[in-house]
Amino acid sequence: MKKIILVSIAKEKKIEDFRMVIMPSGRDKIGLIQDKDYGIVAYPNKNNFEKIGELIYWGFNESDDKVIDISPNIKFEKQFYNCSSFRKVLNEYNEISFSFVKGIYKILLLKKQGDAFVAFKDENKEAVEYIFSEKPTALELGTKVMEMFEYKERYDGLIE
Structure with a gap:
């Protein structure tokens, strides 16, 4: 059985028509957890929580413990995020990380x-996390993932 599983979930800082990037993890050559060189880029309906959960699953x-060798030529920021730089x-x-x-x-x-x-910390200096x-x-x-993104967007002043 897998000991540690980590999934990276990124959401564009937009309220509507946002991009979501979900990346599974593996191990690098020295055994550290790292994102794999593939993932899902989706534009989900923000209220379709079940579909978002299915994408995360x-x-x-x-995600696994297999060693992955990622080419230095891969530009994650272009491939998944449509950004010119990290x-x-x-x-x-x-x-958000799901572990x-x-x-x-x-x-x-x-x-x-x-x-x-x-880790993002709230006004009490506590990490904002949820344990199931x-x-x-x-x-x-x-x-829960979308509630957490909404919390951060309120904190950042993107929504009232």
Whole structure:
């Protein structure tokens, strides 16, 4: 059985007609978790929580501990995000990680810090995360992920 599964979920900072990118993970040559060189680019209806959850579970099922060798010629920012640089990805997308570690399913809201995404902390300096008591259904997962993206968009002032 897989020990650690991590799925990256990025959502364009738009309210309507947004792009979502879901990337499964594998391992690099030294064993660190990294995104694979393929994923799903979708333009889902923001209220179709079950479909969003199904897309995330696709990434979950594609994630494994296999070593992947990603070509340095692959430009993720162009291939998946339609951005000219990774810095634009950081500026134009919010990100959530969905993980399964030691039998616990968790989503964690991330924020831009420098040239990377790190845990987003609320006004109490607590990481914004949600731990599921059991494996969530696609509907539960999609609903919580979209609630978390909405929380971040409210924080950023994109919605009132």
